[in-house]
Amino acid sequence: MASKSVPEAIRATVGALPSSKKQLKKLGQRLVDGTATAEDQESYNQTIAFYDDLQAATVNALVHIPWEKVAKAPGEVIVAGRAKTLDTLLQKLERTPEIGFANVRDVAGVRVVGDFTLAEQDVVVGVIKRVFQCPDAQIIDRRAQPEAGYRAVHVVLPLCGVHVEVQVRTRLQHHWAELFERLADQWGRQIRYGGAPDPGDSSELAETRKEFVHDLQQASVEVIAPMEETRSSIDLLRRAVTGDVQSDDPMLERIARTAPDMTITSEELPDLPPELAHTGNLTAVLDWEMAKAQSLANQLGESLLQFSALLAEDEETQGPQAYDEGVTQP
Structure with a gap:
């Protein structure tokens, strides 16, 4: 007997x-309006239990x-x-009431x-x-069209009559998103949708918050994005040179053919270490460039984590917050 497919x-x-989706749309409307009954609450609980099971299976x-x-990404x-929590679900239904409960993409995310x-x-x-x-x-x-600085790729899977949204993030995209979420x-x-932050206790504080949010959004688009593009380009060239990539790109094919005869000089890369400048071996130079890009990415990732940790310390004085619990690949 053939094994079952994943779906x-x-x-x-x-x-x-x-x-039914029609029943869920009406339920969502009553939850938003504040007219939900005890029976509605039970229906909501059953629906969320279904989404929890669907998310766990995914x-x-x-x-x-x-x-x-x-x-070939290093690390796990x-x-x-x-x-989705009830609060965030209600916020989404309030913003986009035409969608309906069952058509929200990320009830199970x-x-x-x-x-x-x-x-x-x-x-x-x-x-x-x-x-x-x-x-x-x-x-x-969202790499091509960032939303308030947020960058990732989302895959919307139709499963069991509803949607499951799978967010695929690089490490830097994830660290940035976690910081912005906090x-x-x-x-x-x-x-998260381009609005201004809560003003706080003074106009000066309100302006400081606006500037910080703007700077963080710009960092995603103007610092992290170019850094990731550079690292990806170096890695692709490195794989082409070593014959570790199959591509229909004529430029990469030409690089792969001519790579054995190519060298890099210190005039072309002034900061090239002496041992590499002496040989000019292209593969070794690309390895060195990749290590530099990786080091910069690691430093930026650590900075984002430190900011996030500072915000987490503040949260401890403001009450508990619910965050995802990770499941690590075995």
């Missing part, structure tokens, strides 16, 4: 949506993908997920985070589409 296995595990399928064969690939290059991030997206047998899955590329919890979640 079939998930359907067998999770079952069907406990209410995480389980993603965790068992051999990521080390998919991308982390898969994490959670169902999952993240795949790794130290990917941009090219590897695209490969991961393709693998997810194949594993879940969704060649026409909706792709939302900031939104303290200064108002509207900043």
Whole structure:
């Protein structure tokens, strides 16, 4: 007997949506209006339990993908997920009431985070589409169109009659997003959609917050994005030179053919270490450039983590906050 496909296995595990989409749309409206009954609350609880099971089944399928064969990113690939909280769901339904409860993409949301290059991030997206047998899955590329500085690639999977949104993030994209999320919890979640932060106790504080949010958004687009593009380009060239990539790009094919005869001089790269300047070996030079790019990315990632830790310390004095619990690839 043939084994079940991933979507079939998930359907067998999770079952069907406990209410019709029409019923859920009306339920969402009553929750937003504040007219929900005890029966509505029970229906909501059953629906969220369904989404929790769907999210868990999706995480389980993603965790068992051999990521080390998919991308050569150093370090572990982390898969994490959670169902949307009632507060964030109501905020979304208030912003976009025409969508309806069952059509919200990320009631069940999952993240795949790794130290990917941009090219590897695209490969991961393709693998997810194949594993879940969704060649026409909706792709939302926030690298091309950042939202309030947020950058990632989202894969919207149709599963069990609803949607599961899988966010694929590089390590730097994830650190930035976690920092911005913590900031939104303290200064108002509207900043995630381009709104101004809560003003605080004075006009001076309000202006300081606006400037900080703006600078953080600009850092994503003007610092992190170019850094990731540089690192990805170096890695792609390095793979082309070593014959470790298959590409239809004529330029990469030409590089692969001529690489054995190519050298780099200290005039072309003034900061080239003496030992590399002496040989000019292209592969060694690209390895060196990649190490430099990786080091800069690591330093920036540490800075984002430090900012996030400072915000977390503030949260301890303001009450508990709910954040995702990660599931690490075995």
